[in-house]
Amino acid sequence: MDNIELLKNIEFAARLIREGKLVAFPTETVYGLGANAFNPYAVARIFEIKERPSFDPLIVHIADLAQLKLLVSRIDERTMKLAHKFWPGPLTIVLPKSEKVPDIVSSGLPTVGIRMPDHRIALELIRRAGCPIAAPSANKFGHISPTTADHVRKQLPEVDYILDGGKTDIGIESTVIRLTEYGFQILRYGAITQEEIEEIIPMDPTTHIDKISAPGMMKSHYSPRKMFLVASDHSIAIDKSKAGLISFTGNMEEGFRKVIKVSDRCDLRDYAVNMYEAMHRFEDDNDIEVIIAEPVAEVGIGRAIMDRLRKAEFSWKQKR
Ligand code: TXA
Numbered sequence: 001m002d003n004i005e006l007l008k009n010i011e012f013a014a015r016l017i018r019e020g021k022l023v024a025f026p027t028e029t030v031y032g033l034g035a036n037a038f039n040p041y042a043v044a045r046i047f048e049i050k051e052r053p054s055f056d057p058l059i060v061h062i063a064d065l066a067q068l069k070l071l072v073s074r075i076d077e078r079t080m081k082l083a084h085k086f087w088p089g090p091l092t093i094v095l096p097k098s099e100k101v102p103d104i105v106s107s108g109l110p111t112v113g114i115r116m117p118d119h120r121i122a123l124e125l126i127r128r129a130g131c132p133i134a135a136p137s138a139n140k141f142g143h144i145s146p147t148t149a150d151h152v153r154k155q156l157p158e159v160d161y162i163l164d165g166g167k168t169d170i171g172i173e174s175t176v177i178r179l180t181e182y183g184f185q186i187l188r189y190g191a192i193t194q195e196e197i198e199e200i201i202p203m204d205p206t207t208h209i210d211k212i213s214a215p216g217m218m219k220s221h222y223s224p225r226k227m228f229l230v231a232s233d234h235s236i237a238i239d240k241s242k243a244g245l246i247s248f249t250g251n252m253e254e255g256f257r258k259v260i261k262v263s264d265r266c267d268l269r270d271y272a273v274n275m276y277e278a279m280h281r282f283e284d285d286n287d288i289e290v291i292i293a294e295p296v297a298e299v300g301i302g303r304a305i306m307d308r309l310r311k312a313e314f315s316w317k318q319k320r
């Protein structure tokens, strides 16, 4: 697609947002299902189309710091430090919300999650729409997050428009944090690692995070329809001839019906980029009855990867 056509599409999408419609758009992490964050009716339709429970709040996407000021009631120095370091980028900061933010966006919480996406289409869309855009990942609730426009089309045919920006760069969602008296707490593991944030501000050593203020910690969030297991080589007692392996090291591929290798160079970032795509492919593949994912060490982005894999496994076990 040439630039002029892309700009035309972005302008069209921005008009729809202004009119209170829903637009799916690419970010650097996954595709979002967006609406004008100040329009509660438009936001209500996000919950409807996604079949998302109303207690799970949305992230608001901004294009500049002026929009941040509209959305929150208090900005401290730490927020500014984090913004300068990580925005635009995959860090969502939960902050005290201003009165302008409709309660439906924050699910009635006094806080709002905000991030500035590092994606030129997303930023241009927000600028042209002239408002911050509330957007969850553009999948049905409990399903796999979309990393391509096709994934969105398949899951949410009702959406008013999909801005196609190709496959997303990072492939795993943003890290969600909140600030406390003592530092930051991670409410959802994601693309920015704990170690990176610790270079800017300390981590709050308090371990307790209550469920209400951290809906993203719910154990089952990603739930594949097929049997899904995180397994190391020796722990597999399944019929491999019907199983698809999401392979990382290449060390456990033998005997599987199909293998999707997520990295040629054993780089965890490749795992994040290709993980959801692999899940989508095996879900849609009639030869595959069981999906097995190779685990990785829980350091850096490995924490976010293992978080998603365990959630997928957990929800499959719940369904049995
Ligand atoms: O990368 C991403 O974060 C993508 C792209 C589209 O930006 N968005 C995304 O949104 O993953 P969603 O709705 O699928 O996940 C947002 C997470 C949820 O787990 C939600 O509970 C948490 O962020 N969250 C949002 N606002 C919050 C708040 N005020 N307090 C606590 N958690 C919040």
Ligand code: MG
Binding pocket: 136, 137, 145
């Ligand atoms: Mg999601």
